[in-house]
Amino acid sequence: DARVTQTPRDKVTEMGQEVTMRCQPILGHNTVFWYRQTMMQGLELLAYFRNRAPLDDSGMPKDRFSAEMPDATLATLKIQPSEPRDSAVYFCASGLSQGTGGYTFGSGTRLTVV
Amino acid sequence: GQNIDQPTEMTATEGAIVQINCTYQTSGFNGLFWYQQHAGEAPTFLSYNVLDGLEEKGRFSSFLSRSKGYSYLLLKELQMKDSASYLCAFMDSNYQLIWGAGTKLIIKP
Numbered sequence: 001d002a003r004v005t006q007t008p009r010d011k012v013t014e015m016g017q018e019v020t021m022r023c024q025p026i027l028g029h030n031t032v033f034w035y036r037q038t039m040m041q042g043l044e045l046l047a048y049f050r051n052r053a054p055l056d057d058s059g060m061p062k063d064r065f066s067a068e069m070p071d072a073t074l075a076t077l078k079i080q081p082s083e084p085r086d087s088a089v090y091f092c093a094s095g096l097s098q099g100t101g102g103y104t105f106g107s108g109t110r111l112t113v114v
Numbered sequence: 115g116q117n118i119d120q121p122t123e124m125t126a127t128e129g130a131i132v133q134i135n136c137t138y139q140t141s142g143f144n145g146l147f148w149y150q151q152h153a154g155e156a157p158t159f160l161s162y163n164v165l166d167g168l169e170e171k172g173r174f175s176s177f178l179s180r181s182k183g184y185s186y187l188l189l190k191e192l193q194m195k196d197s198a199s200y201l202c203a204f205m206d207s208n209y210q211l212i213w214g215a216g217t218k219l220i221i222k223p
C-alpha cells in the first residue's frame with residue numbers, strides 16, 4: 001500500500017530550538033495538508049498545498065512556523081523558535097484535490113518541547 | 115459561516131449496532147468524509163459521500179442528506195477493535211476539509 005511518510009516519528013527538544021518535520025506524500029498526490037492535533041483542540045489545519053503552491057496557511061502562527069514544498073516529493077514544517085505550547089502530534093496528509101479517494105495521513109510526528 | 119458538530123462520546127455493546135451522527139453548515143459543499151482514529155495512531159479513511167443516500171462498505175455504512183446538512187456513520191456487529199474516535203469532516207468550496215472534534219466510541223463486552 002502507498003503511504004505518506006513522516007519523519008521524525010518522535011522529537012523531544014528544548015524550548016527555543018528549531019524543529020523541522022518532513023513529509024513525503026504519496027506519489028501522484030497533488031494536495032498536501034499539515035495538521036496539528038492536541039487533546040484540547042482536535043485537528044487544526046496549519047497549511048495546505050495544491051500542486052506545491054500554498055493555498056491556506058491562516059491557521060499557522062507565522063512568527064514562528066513556516067511550511068514549504070521544495071518539490072513534489074517533500075513537504076516541510078518548521079518551528080523556530082519552539083515553545084512548550086507547540087507540543088502536539090503533527091500530521092501530514094496527502095490526496096487528490098477533489099478528495100474522492102480520501103486523504104491519507106502519515107503516522108505523525110509527536111513533538112515534545114521542554 | 116461554517117460549522118460541524120458530532121457527539122463527544124458514545125458507548126455501545128459488542129455485537130450491537132451504533133449510529134454516529136454528524137451535522138454541518140456550510141455555503142459550499144464538496145463531500146463528507148468519515149475517518150477512524152485509534153488512540154495514538156493516525157486517522158484512517160473510512161468513507162466519502164458527495165451524493166445523498168447510503169454507502170455501504172462491509173460492516174460500516176455512511177449516509178448523507180445534503181438538504182439537511184446531516185450524515186451518519188453506522189457500525190454493525192460491533193467488535194472491541196472498533197473502539198476508537200470517529201471524525202467527520204466536510205469539504206468546502208475551496209476543497210478544504212472542515213473537521214468535527216470527533217466522537218469517542220467505547221465498546222463494552
